[in-house]
Amino acid sequence: MLDVAYYNIYNYNRQISSPIPSSSGFTSTLINTDETRERKGLEITLNAGIIKNDNFTWEASVNWAKTHAYYKDLDPIYSPDNLWVKAGGRVDNYTITDWLRDPQGNVIHNSGGRPIQGDYSSFLDHSDPDFIWGFTNTLTYGNFNFHLSFDGRVGGRLYNYTAYKMWDTGSHPDSDNQWRYDEIVNGNISYIGDGVQVVSGEATYDQYGQITSDTRVYATNDTPISYETYARRFADGRFGAMDPTFVKLREIAIGYTFPKDFSEKIGMNRATVSLTAQNVFLWTKEFKFADPDFNSDSELSSPSQRFIGLNIKLHTSTKNQKK
Numbered sequence: 215m216l217d218v219a220y221y222n223i224y225n226y227n228r229q230i231s232s233p234i235p236s237s238s239g240f241t242s243t244l245i246n247t248d249e250t251r252e253r254k255g256l257e258i259t260l261n262a263g264i265i266k267n268d269n270f271t272w273e274a275s276v277n278w279a280k281t282h283a284y285y286k287d288l289d290p291i292y293s294p295d296n297l298w299v300k301a302g303g304r305v306d307n308y309t310i311t312d313w314l315r316d317p318q319g320n321v322i323h324n325s326g327g328r329p330i331q332g333d334y335s336s337f338l339d340h341s342d343p344d345f346i347w348g349f350t351n352t353l354t355y356g357n358f359n360f361h362l363s364f365d366g367r368v369g370g371r372l373y374n375y376t377a378y379k380m381w382d383t384g385s386h387p388d389s390d391n392q393w394r395y396d397e398i399v400n401g402n403i404s405y406i407g408d409g410v411q412v413v414s415g416e417a418t419y420d421q422y423g424q425i426t427s428d429t430r431v432y433a434t435n436d437t438p439i440s441y442e443t444y445a446r447r448f449a450d451g452r453f454g455a456m457d458p459t460f461v462k463l464r465e466i467a468i469g470y471t472f473p474k475d476f477s478e479k480i481g482m483n484r485a486t487v488s489l490t491a492q493n494v495f496l497w498t499k500e501f502k503f504a505d506p507d508f509n510s511d512s513e514l515s516s517p518s519q520r521f522i523g524l525n526i527k528l529h530t531s532t533k534n535q536k537k
Contacts, residue, residue: 334423344369
């Protein structure tokens with residue numbers, strides 16, 4: 215069985231909270247804007263009976279889905295005014311205030327050896343996944359049944375705050391290195407950030423952060439700095455923005471249905487027992503120390519938890535049997 219569903223949903227006359235002068239006795243008011251957004255999605259599910267005979271059956275289900283929100287119409291006053299918001303563009307823009315960089319992409323440092331963060335937001339990626347997927351299998355052999363399901367997401371960007379914050383506290387495993395040892399044990403300040411320094415010139419920017427003129431001359435950064443100071447500021451260099459692509463072994467279950475004569479001996483029509491395990495295995499592309507399955511890690515979420523359970527089901531009928 216193949217099921218294909220396409221949808222688009224319009225969200226118009228969007229209501230936002232707009233600030234107003236406090237002399238009015240209030241700080242904000244609700245406004246209906248002329249901005250219209252459209253969410254479009256596609257879902258495909260395939261269910262198949264792969265093997266089916268007297269003793270053994272194998273049924274499988276595969277699903278694939280994607281959904282994104284787009285700006286259809288912009289409000290000239292209340293819609294965001296930047297380079298990445300435009301009619302037909304996606305809504306889920308992931309932005310950061312990135313480090314200043316030279317034309318080759320090297321991070322610019324100040325005279326004290328610290329990386330310099332810019333003053334303007336820039337587009338990095340989209341936060342929604344490119345797509346999500348799932349694969350479920352159910353196998354039956356005699357009185358035994360086995361269930362196995364996988365799922366995951368591909369693409370996008372999410373905030374991995376747990377990993378990012380571990381740099382700030384010195385608990386990230388990657389911070390245990392030669393420069394930290396040299397500073398703590400030997401008292402030496404020996405870390406030099408990878409990048410450049412400006413030796414002369416300056417740059418000017420427009421309202422969107424685009425360079426309008428640039429006379430800067432660069433040299434390789436050679437200023438030692440405390441590794442603790444540098445790591446707490448620079449961290450992973452990406453402000454915690456990571457690819458949350460993952461594959462998860464969602465569930466494994468094995469069950470047994472007791473023969474009918476045994477069930478009847480205990481006064482039941484049917485009796486089954488099964489052992490289940492959930493969140494058995496998680497593989498992530500970049501996300502660390504948190505589960506990207508729970509979306510953005512903005513609240514220092516817990517690592518993925520595994521669950522094991524035992525299910526016992528006893529079925530009986532309340533109907534009176536005819537004598």
